[in-house]
Structure formats: C-alpha cells, structure tokens
Amino acid sequence: MEEIRISQVQLQTEPDSPDGRQPAEAGEVESSAIRTFLLSRGNSAIADRGFKWLMVLCALSIFGIVALIAVQLVKGSQLSWNKFGLGFFSWPAGFTFGSVFKAIMDSNLPQPNYWDPVNGQFSALPFVYGTLLTSVLALLMAVPLAIGVAIFLTEMCPGVLRGPLSFLTELLAAIPSVVYGLWAMFVLVPLMREHVNPWLVGLLGWTGLFSDDNPTGLGFFSAGVILAVMILPIISSLTREVMTAVPHSQREAVLALGATRWEMIRMGVLRNARIGIVGAIILGLGRALGETMAVTMVIGNSIEIHRSLLSNGNSMASVIANQFSEASDNLHLSALIEIGLALFIVTIVVNALAQLLVWAVTRGAPARVN
Amino acid sequence: MFRELTDGVVTGLAMLATVVVVAPLVAIFVYLIYKGASSLSLSFFTRLPRPVGEAGGGMANAIVGSAILLGIASLIGVPVGIGGGIFLAEFGRGTKLADAIRFTADVLNGVPSIVMGIAIYALIVVPQNHFSAFSGGVALGIMMIPTVCRTTEEMLLMVPHAVREAALALGVPNWRSVLSITVKTASPGIITGCMLAFARVAGETAPLIFTALGNSFWSTSLNQPIAALPLQIWVYAQSPYEDWHRLAWAGALVLIILIVTAVSLVRYVTSRGVLKGAS
Numbered sequence: 001m002e003e004i005r006i007s008q009v010q011l012q013t014e015p016d017s018p019d020g021r022q023p024a025e026a027g028e029v030e031s032s033a034i035r036t037f038l039l040s041r042g043n044s045a046i047a048d049r050g051f052k053w054l055m056v057l058c059a060l061s062i063f064g065i066v067a068l069i070a071v072q073l074v075k076g077s078q079l080s081w082n083k084f085g086l087g088f089f090s091w092p093a094g095f096t097f098g099s100v101f102k103a104i105m106d107s108n109l110p111q112p113n114y115w116d117p118v119n120g121q122f123s124a125l126p127f128v129y130g131t132l133l134t135s136v137l138a139l140l141m142a143v144p145l146a147i148g149v150a151i152f153l154t155e156m157c158p159g160v161l162r163g164p165l166s167f168l169t170e171l172l173a174a175i176p177s178v179v180y181g182l183w184a185m186f187v188l189v190p191l192m193r194e195h196v197n198p199w200l201v202g203l204l205g206w207t208g209l210f211s212d213d214n215p216t217g218l219g220f221f222s223a224g225v226i227l228a229v230m231i232l233p234i235i236s237s238l239t240r241e242v243m244t245a246v247p248h249s250q251r252e253a254v255l256a257l258g259a260t261r262w263e264m265i266r267m268g269v270l271r272n273a274r275i276g277i278v279g280a281i282i283l284g285l286g287r288a289l290g291e292t293m294a295v296t297m298v299i300g301n302s303i304e305i306h307r308s309l310l311s312n313g314n315s316m317a318s319v320i321a322n323q324f325s326e327a328s329d330n331l332h333l334s335a336l337i338e339i340g341l342a343l344f345i346v347t348i349v350v351n352a353l354a355q356l357l358v359w360a361v362t363r364g365a366p367a368r369v370n
Numbered sequence: 371m372f373r374e375l376t377d378g379v380v381t382g383l384a385m386l387a388t389v390v391v392v393a394p395l396v397a398i399f400v401y402l403i404y405k406g407a408s409s410l411s412l413s414f415f416t417r418l419p420r421p422v423g424e425a426g427g428g429m430a431n432a433i434v435g436s437a438i439l440l441g442i443a444s445l446i447g448v449p450v451g452i453g454g455g456i457f458l459a460e461f462g463r464g465t466k467l468a469d470a471i472r473f474t475a476d477v478l479n480g481v482p483s484i485v486m487g488i489a490i491y492a493l494i495v496v497p498q499n500h501f502s503a504f505s506g507g508v509a510l511g512i513m514m515i516p517t518v519c520r521t522t523e524e525m526l527l528m529v530p531h532a533v534r535e536a537a538l539a540l541g542v543p544n545w546r547s548v549l550s551i552t553v554k555t556a557s558p559g560i561i562t563g564c565m566l567a568f569a570r571v572a573g574e575t576a577p578l579i580f581t582a583l584g585n586s587f588w589s590t591s592l593n594q595p596i597a598a599l600p601l602q603i604w605v606y607a608q609s610p611y612e613d614w615h616r617l618a619w620a621g622a623l624v625l626i627i628l629i630v631t632a633v634s635l636v637r638y639v640t641s642r643g644v645l646k647g648a649s
Contacts, residue, residue, distance in 0.1 A: 034540075044543030051545035052461050058453025059462065059471050062519065065512050066474060069485060072492040148387025156384055165392065167637065172395050174566075174629050176573025178600045179622045182607050183398055186615070229398075232391060260377040283480070290482025292576040293604060317576075320484055324491075325580045340488045344481060351480035355473060 069344060077338035079331055084122065088338060092116075092123040100125075104305050107213060111304045115319075117327070122335040124342070126305050130220065130315040131343075134295060135288040137224025137309070142232045143281055149232075150239035155265055166237070173233035181297035184226040189298060192225070193217025197310055211308040218300035221309045226294050231284040238283060242276030242361045243269050272361075279357025286350040290343060292317040316343050399626075406623025409616035419586055419602075422611045429621055431588045435503070435597040436572065438590060439582060442507025443571055447514025448564050452553075454515065455522025455560075460548050472523070475516035486513055487577030495581055503589075503596035506582025510574060514567045521563025525556040562636045569632035573625050575600040599625060 080088065087093070091100045095112045103109045114123045153165055193216065200221075201212045246269050254268035270277070300312025301322060314322075316339050327333045417428030454471070462468030487509050494505040529552050537547035553560065575598075578584070583595035584605060590596075603621045606614035 048544045055453050055457035058450045059457035061450050062471050062475050069489040072489040076492045145387045145391050148384045149391050152384040152388045171633050174633050178575045178603050182622050260373050262377040262380040286480045292484045340485050344485045351477045355476050
C-alpha cells in the first residue's frame with residue numbers, strides 16, 4: 001500500500017495557518033478511515049470493463065430480437081415462397097385481373113377461391129385488401145378528429161381541463177386490444193347493425209360502396225371504426241407533442257403581425273410542426289396495420305373481396321390469429337408465416353419512417369412509450 | 371370580419387372534435403366498468419371454468435396462468451431492458467451505436483405482437499413439439515425489452531450530473547457508481563417504467579394464441595399449455611353463451627383496473643421528479 005505524501009517543504013515555511021495548527025504535524029498524511037478504505041480497494045478497471053460489456057450485451061439484444069424475428073419468419077415461409085413466389089400477393093392461378101375485378105364488382109358472380117388449404121392453393125390478396133381498407137378507413141376517420149383534439153388541448157383548452165383530458169388520452173392508449181374488441185362486439189356492432197349501416201346505405205348507397213346484403217353489422221367499416229377509436233389517442237398525443245415543441249417565438253411573431261388565434265395556429269404552429277404531424281399519422285397507420293385482436297372480433301372473417309365497405313372480410317393479422325393454431329398442413333402454415341413476414345416488413349418500414357419524421361421535429365428527445 | 375368568423379368556426383370545430391372523441395371514450399370506460407362490475411364476484415377469482423350451462427364458473431386458472439406468464443416475462447424482460455437502458459444513458463450517450471439501438475427499440479415497439487408470437491412459435495414450440503407456458507412467457511418477455519429499455523433510459527437521463535460526479539470524485543468505481551447511486555436514485559421511475567411495460571404486456575393476447583395456447587383446466591406447469599386472462603376473454607367473447615360473455619366482461623374489468631393503476635402510478639411518480647422520489 002502506498003501512501004501519498006504531500007510535499008512537506010511548503011507546509012513548513014507557511015506563515016500562521018488560519019486555524020493555528022502546528023505545521024510540524026502536517027508532514028504526515030491524514031489517514032482517515034475513508035481514505036484507507038478507498039486506497040485499499042485497488043484498481044476497478046476489470047470490474048468496470050466487465051460491467052460495461054454486460055450492459056452493451058443487453059443493449060445489443062434489441063438487434064438480436066429483430067434478427068431473431070426476421071430469421072424465423074424467413075425460414076418458416078420458405079415453403080410457400082418457393083411455391084408461389086410474388087404471385088402469393090396477387091390473384092390465384094387460373095384467374096385474370098379482369099375476372100377478379102368483375103367478381104368484386106358484382107356480388108352475384110362466384111368468387112375465386114383465394115385461400116384453399118385442401119388443394120394447396122393460397123393467395124393473400126383478400127387479406128392485403130382487408131388490411132389496407134380497414135387502415136385507410138381508420139385513418140380517414142381518426143386523423144381529422146385527432147388533430148382537432150390536439151389543437152384544442154394545446155392551444156384552446158383552459159388549464160384546468162388539460163391535465164385530466166391528457167390523462168384520459170394516455171389511459172385510452174393503454175387499454176388492451178381484446179377489451180376494445182369485446183366492447184366493439186357487444187356495443188358497436190349492434191349499433192352499426194341497427195342504426196348506422198341502414199343510414200349509410202340510404203345516404204351513400206348510390207356510390208356503390210355501401211350495399212345492404214350484410215345484415216350482421218360486422219365488416220370492414222365496423223373494423224375501421226374500432227381501429228379509428230384505437231389509433232386516435234396515439235395520433236393525438238404525438239401531434240400534441242410536436243405542437244408543443246414549436247418554440248413560442250413563432251406563435252408570438254405571428255400574433256404580433258395581427259393574426260387571429262386560428263391564423264396563429266395555422267401559420268405559426270401547424271406549418272412548423274407539419275412534418276411531425278405527418279409522422280404521427282404514419283405512426284397511427286403503423287399501429288392500425290398491425291392491430292390484431294379488435295379487428296379479428298369485428299371484421300367478419302370471410303375470405304372474399306366485395307365492393308361494399310359493409311361486407312365481411314379478413315385482414316392479414318386476423319387470418320393469422322384465426323387459422324394459425326389449426327393449420328395442420330405444412331404449406332398452409334408456411335403461407336400464414338409468409339403473411340406474417342409481409343406484415344413484419346411493412347410495419348417496420350412504416351414505423352421507421354414515422355420515427356424519422358417525428359425525430360426531425362422533436363430533435364431526438366426520448367420518444368414516448370406507446 | 372371574415373377572418374374572425376373563421377376563427378370562431380374553427381374553435382367550435384375543435385371543441386366539437388374533442389367532445390366527439392372524449393364522450394364515446396368515457397362512455398366505453400363507464401360501460402366496461404358497469405358490465406364488468408355486475409359480473410365480478412369472489413367466485414370469479416377462485417373457481418375454475420364450469421361447463422356451459424352451469425352457473426358459478428370463474429377464471430381462477432386464467433388469473434394464475436397470467437401471473438405465471440408475466441413472471442417469466444419479467445424475469446427475461448426487466449434485467450435485459452434495464453441493462454440496455456443503462457447502456458444507452460451511461461455508456462453510450464452520444465455514440466452512433468446508442469442512436470441506432472434507440473431507433474430500433476422504438477421501431478420494435480410498433481411491430482405487431484402476433485409477429486413476435488410466430489417467431490417464438492418457430493423458435494421454441496416447433497422444436498419442443500408442444501405448446502408451453504415457457505414459450506408464452508418468452509414471447510411476452512421479448513416484447514417487454516424495448517419498452518423497459520427506453521423508459522429506463524429516460525429516467526436515468528433525469529438524474530443530475532452532480533450526483534454522478536460526486537460519486538466519481540470519491541473514487542467509487544464506475545460500475546458501483548452506476549448501480550448503487552445513479553440507478554438507485556432513478557429507481558422509483560425505473561420501477562414504474564417496468565410496471566407500465568408489465569401492464570401493457572398483461573393485456574396482450576395475440577402472441578399467446580399459438581405459444582401458450584390456453585387451457586380450460588388448472589395448470590401451473592411450465593411445459594404445458596396454460597390459460598391466460600386476455601386469451602380467455604377472447605375465447606369467451608367469441609362463444610355464443612351468455613355465462614361466458616359475463617365472465618369475459620369481468621375479466622376485462624380486471625385488466626382495466628390493472629392498467630389504470632399502472633398508468634396512474636407512472637404519472638404520479640414522474641410528476642414528482644426523480645430526486646424527490648428517491649428513498
């Protein structure tokens with residue numbers, strides 16, 4: 001054990017020290033208990049390095065998880081990919097675009113057999129259609145409302161209400177999908193069946209998009225509504241975040257030029273935050289694309305494509321949830337895994353894009369937990 | 371004048387949007403609580419599911435099953451997630467690797483949970499040739515990791531530098547300073563972050579459909595299929611029996627209570643600040 005010695009020369013020639021201690025005693029190092037303890041512990045370089053690498057390993061597990069999922073999905077879908085190739089996502093063999101289009105438009109014509117486990121013929125077209133349609137419907141319904149709520153809460157809301165309302169939004173984003181699905185099955189679907197669907201058919205039936213041959217109240221439109229309810233809190237709170245990230249000087253500058261409050265919001269806040277708002281919308285889209293349980297309970301589970309928005313259908317996630325545990329045939333399973341792979345790639349791309357856009361505005365502040 | 375009219379109209383529209391959004395959402399909550407409370411009873415927590423037509427069944431096996439699954443998930447998710455968060459906040463700050471990990475964790479948060487279930491099915495269920503509680507727990511665990519990692523990082527970043535510097539000035543080894551001082555200071559925040567991830571994962575159904583599979587009987591073995599609360603809710607909701615619908619509502623209420631508790635706690639702790647909450 002080495003003792004660190006303070007130079008004795010300076011201390012002995014020092015004039016009267018403030019507290020009048022004898023300079024002769026300062027020749028020895030004070031050996032307090034703490035000093036002795038710390039000096040005896042030695043070098044902690046090995047422990048430090050080991051700890052650091054343990055933490056690095058834990059952090060790299062995130063990359064590991066992504067790699068794990070990608071590898072397992074690609075391996076599992078080999079069978080289906082080798083048999084169908086890219087044609088998996090278009091109409092089944094033996095059909096042309098024209099015949100499929102006619103079958104969609106006219107519900108009297110027989111549908112091609114898209115998904116045929118018995119004959120080993122699989123085409124994911126109805127599921128891709130279902131996922132895209134429900135997500136687009138959900139976005140169309142949710143985005144105006146979410147931005148309206150965000151504008152209200154950020155700019156117009158009295159301070160007293162802001163806390164409870166934002167707490168409510170956070171709570172609603174955390175409710176599990178099954179619970180939303182349960183509510184949708186027993187409250188939303190009867191509501192659609194009795195009131196909303198007949199009204200829609202009466203009002204908009206002339207467009208050809210709403211026909212009354214589905215009396216159950218399930219279908220793409222109901223799924224779109226419950227998805228809209230689910231993605232609304234996410235879009236709204238992220239929009240609020242990017243709106244509050246706009247510096248106050250922007251708002252004040254526009255107000256100083258004589259703008260009304262709406263003009264201040266439009267020119268000072270929304271214009272600056274629009275990249276982030278687009279990011280919030282895309283994040284909502286990403287959530288809607290992957291949503292499984294609520295959609296499965298409400299979409300009607302029918303493997304057909306019809307022109308009407310009120311018809312039953314299926315989405316990519318819901319077909320996996322429904323058929324995976326009962327798929328006995330290897331090709332069937334592989335086809336389902338290939339749908340899962342497509343879903344994985346699409347949601348990764350969409351979410352990455354959304355994160356980039358949001359970060360561009362909030363400049364890398366730690367993102368919220370979804 | 372026209373400008374002021376537009377301003378008024380837009381204010382009205384924004385308020386209308388808020389009402390259109392908030393009112394149904396509050397209605398959902400109230401309806402859930404009402405329906406769930408009327409079906410919730412002590413037998414819900416203590417009895418096993420009865421055959422259809424017999425009254426008085428419960429979801430005891432599902433609650434215990436969920437607890438076991440969440441236990442396994444926490445064993446996997448919490449240490450690895452906290453370790454990742456420590457790296458991002460303490461060792462990797464400012465490096466490109468940390469940025470890449472942060473970005474990937476956020477993206478991973480958005481991946482559908484059913485895809486994670488497929489991956490774990492292919493990884494664990496297929497080689498073992500049977501469904502098991504272990505695979506369900508692993509699937510839930512890897513879902514927790516990105517969430518816990520990000521919240522830990524956020525909480526650790528809130529610890530003031532002076533605390534770290536004081537520890538280093540005393541000659542405390544770096545690893546000891548991180549663990550006993552920085553992490554301990556931020557521990558209320560970290561614990562509530564874990565609680566948030568826990569509550570989120572507690573409600574997940576999709577990854578369990580083909581890993582844990584569900585079980586109508588009492589089972590606590592890790593190598594057999596096990597019941598889980600959200601899974602049971604799904605199965606009962608899609609059944610045509612009134613008794614089972616009531617059980618599904620009660621289960622939904624239990625989940626909601628768990629979520630509300632977790633979110634409220636998180637809000638409370640983070641609003642008090644990191645140092646004030648330290649013991």
